[in-house]
Amino acid sequence: xxxxxxxxxxxxxxxxxxxxxxxxxxxxxxxxxxxxxxxxxxxxxxxxxxxxxxxxxxxxxxxxxxxxxxxxxxxxxxxxxxxxxxx
Numbered sequence: 001x002x003x004x005x006x007x008x009x010x011x012x013x014x015x016x017x018x019x020x021x022x023x024x025x026x027x028x029x030x031x032x033x034x035x036x037x038x039x040x041x042x043x044x045x046x047x048x049x050x051x052x053x054x055x056x057x058x059x060x061x062x063x064x065x066x067x068x069x070x071x072x073x074x075x076x077x078x079x080x081x082x083x084x085x086x087x
Contacts, residue, residue, distance in 0.1 A: 004046060008053040018059075023048045026057050026065070033076065034069030 006016065013019045026048035030036065037056040040047045051057040057065065 004049045004053055009049055012052060012055050012058065019052065022052060022057065022059060022062065025062055026051060029066055029069045032069055033073045034065060035072060 009019050027044045030044040036047055037051045040050050
């Protein structure tokens, strides 16, 4: 895959500070188990930057993505609990 650059992301954001803030929030979501929105075998920060550059992660949908990640985490926890109870 080609390298991701700051300039790739800045087309969707007003400043570098906004980029850093958005990327950090997305990395937190990914580390909590959020589903990646792009296919990538890189670390969470690179994945977050790729998502931002492609316009899939924005401040406008950040809360929705967090909600989805939390629902997915709860669902996985319930499945794990059910499997342990059955076994």
